[in-house]
Amino acid sequence: MAQIRLECRNVAKRFGAITAVQNLNFKIADGEVVSLIGPSGCGKSTLLNMGSGLDPASEGEVLVDGEKVTKPNEHVAFMLQKDLLLPWRTIRQNVEFGLEIRGVPASERKAISLELLRKCRLPDFAENYPHQLSGGMRQRAALARTLAVDPAVLLMDEPFSALDAQTKMVLQQDLGRTLAETGKTTLFVTHDLVEAIALSDRVLVMSQRPGTIIEEIVIDIPGRENPMERRKSPKTGPYIAQLMSLLHIGEEVH
Amino acid sequence: MGSELSNPSTQRMVLASLALAVISLAAWEWGPRALGIPQFIIPPASQVWEEFLKMLTRDRLMYHTGITAMQVVVGFVLGMILGMAVGFILGMSPTAEFVLSPYILALQIAPKVAFAPLFVIWFGYTVYPKILVAILIVFFPIMINVLGAVRAIDPDIVRLARSFNASKVQIFRKIEFPASLPPFFAGLRIAATLAVIGVLVGELVGGNQGLGYLLTFGEGAGNTPMVFVTIIMLTIIGILLYGAIVLIENRVLHWLPGRARRAS
Ligand SMILES: Nc1ncnc2c1ncn2[C@@H]1O[C@H](COP(=O)(O)OP(=O)(O)O)[C@@H](O)[C@H]1O
Ligand SMILES: [Mg+2]
Numbered sequence: 001m002a003q004i005r006l007e008c009r010n011v012a013k014r015f016g017a018i019t020a021v022q023n024l025n026f027k028i029a030d031g032e033v034v035s036l037i038g039p040s041g042c043g044k045s046t047l048l049n050m051g052s053g054l055d056p057a058s059e060g061e062v063l064v065d066g067e068k069v070t071k072p073n074e075h076v077a078f079m080l081q082k083d084l085l086l087p088w089r090t091i092r093q094n095v096e097f098g099l100e101i102r103g104v105p106a107s108e109r110k111a112i113s114l115e116l117l118r119k120c121r122l123p124d125f126a127e128n129y130p131h132q133l134s135g136g137m138r139q140r141a142a143l144a145r146t147l148a149v150d151p152a153v154l155l156m157d158e159p160f161s162a163l164d165a166q167t168k169m170v171l172q173q174d175l176g177r178t179l180a181e182t183g184k185t186t187l188f189v190t191h192d193l194v195e196a197i198a199l200s201d202r203v204l205v206m207s208q209r210p211g212t213i214i215e216e217i218v219i220d221i222p223g224r225e226n227p228m229e230r231r232k233s234p235k236t237g238p239y240i241a242q243l244m245s246l247l248h249i250g251e252e253v254h
Numbered sequence: 255m256g257s258e259l260s261n262p263s264t265q266r267m268v269l270a271s272l273a274l275a276v277i278s279l280a281a282w283e284w285g286p287r288a289l290g291i292p293q294f295i296i297p298p299a300s301q302v303w304e305e306f307l308k309m310l311t312r313d314r315l316m317y318h319t320g321i322t323a324m325q326v327v328v329g330f331v332l333g334m335i336l337g338m339a340v341g342f343i344l345g346m347s348p349t350a351e352f353v354l355s356p357y358i359l360a361l362q363i364a365p366k367v368a369f370a371p372l373f374v375i376w377f378g379y380t381v382y383p384k385i386l387v388a389i390l391i392v393f394f395p396i397m398i399n400v401l402g403a404v405r406a407i408d409p410d411i412v413r414l415a416r417s418f419n420a421s422k423v424q425i426f427r428k429i430e431f432p433a434s435l436p437p438f439f440a441g442l443r444i445a446a447t448l449a450v451i452g453v454l455v456g457e458l459v460g461g462n463q464g465l466g467y468l469l470t471f472g473e474g475a476g477n478t479p480m481v482f483v484t485i486i487m488l489t490i491i492g493i494l495l496y497g498a499i500v501l502i503e504n505r506v507l508h509w510l511p512g513r514a515r516r517a518s
Binding site: 052054072073074076077080084086087088089097102131149 | 408410411413414415416417418419420424428432433435510511
């Protein structure tokens with residue numbers, strides 16, 4: 001098996017008397033894309049926050065490249081549903097934000113950001129301000145900013161859930177291609193079952209709070225770099241049905 | 255700006271504005287006479303102009319205007335720096351805000367100009383009481399706006415910066431400071447007009463310098479044109495300060511939606 005990039009060993013997180021997640025155990029290998037799916041409030045964001053080193057685990061340990069995560073580090077970068085672009089910076093300056101904080105010289109920053117804006121299909125908007133871009137374009141810029149620091153592991157928390165259905169599919173396609181090109185290891189939180197199936201190698205299913213992983217589904221559909229085609233695959237339907245039953249979707253309907 | 259003036263609809267608005275000025279001046283000159291209002295109640299524009307020319311030499315008008323303007327600018331700048339500093343400190347320290355907020359609220363509600371006599375008792379008929387009133391009156395709108403701006407920053411933006419390993423100084427320079435600028439400038443605009451009021455009240459309370467002094471003098475002498483001239487000079491100081499702020503604001507906040515489009 002390839003090198004393990006991200007690992008959770010018996011991780012639990014409590015907020016006062018509330019246990020958000022417990023008994024979390026999983027491994028993500030180099031270059032793998034793994035989706036995390038589960039009911040609202042089951043602790044998906046909590047898990048990602050521990051992975052990014054912003055919040056400590058109450059129990060157990062989160063490891064990145066075999067090292068215990070105790071604080072924010074350069075191996076991990078996250079992306080949220082909100083683009084978090086700074087309105088006073090141009091798109092290029094926003095993409096360079098992380099590099100700037102890490103003290104990368106301006107010329108080097110510019111080369112990296114322009115290259116990523118090209119990859120994320122925003123080359124003509126480098127000197128525009130965020131308010132001049134659509135929601136989908138802004139989220140692409142946020143992806144470029146996340147990739148700019150060249151993290152070993154990407155943590156994505158429902159990055160496309162605020163977008164309309166079509167924009168979302170286009171961005172999924174772009175992400176699928178970019179992840180394949182860069183070979184980035186990714187943990188991807190989503191509510192969208194089809195998105196999880198189309199984008200990932202594996203899907204982890206979490207239970208109600210206190211959240212823990214109740215099922216792991218390996219997505220055996222070829223062509224992970226092309227989520228659009230994967231959506232249309234005849235194998236997708238059965239995976240959706242399996243996830244729906246695991247999440248008890250539709251059982252409450254009278 | 256240049257391209258805006260070449261716009262025909264803008265040109266029409268400028269013309270309308272100028273026409274209104276001419277009509278107002280004419281109404282001021284001949285209106286009161288037509289209505290039989292005595293000149294010592296409302297002196298006509300020409301008489302106020304003559305009085306202005308006389309005051310230049312007789313009352314050293316520009317000297318007094320300079321003193322008032324200097325006090326306004328010094329009070330404004332010091333109040334601004336203080337307001338900004340305290341706004342940031344309280345914004346970044348919830349404990350400090352919790353402990354201090356009742357007192358700040360009380361001081362904010364207290365009418366600042368009422369402190370003028372107190373400051374005159376403390377510092378005599380010097381420039382200091384006037385500057386102090388200006389500082390006090392300018393401080394609050396700036397402090398409140400900066401505090402509010404720091405509070406309103408999305409914590410996820412700060413978390414994003416922290417995930418990149420940003421230091422506290424970097425978070426301040428790259429997030430908190432720029433995020434505070436739009437409300438800061440809104441506070442400056444309010445403060446510009448307040449600063450003139452603060453200094454004027456200080457001068458009215460006591461002293462023999464500044465436009466406030468000329469105002470009291472004109473009142474005592476029953477010289478209505480002199481009072482008019484002084485009011486106009488005070489207004490000009492306010493307009494210049496306000497204009498300077500708007501000019502700087504347009505440069506600094508060029509990225510705000512609505513401005514970026516105009517600039518390009
Ligand atoms: N800072 C916090 N303080 C207290 N409770 C929290 C905090 N963050 C999350 N929680 C609780 O932990 C649980 C999991 O939250 P979250 O990870 O955001 O869920 P998800 O992302 O799966 O919707 C929720 O019940 C939430 O109320
Ligand atoms: Mg969440």
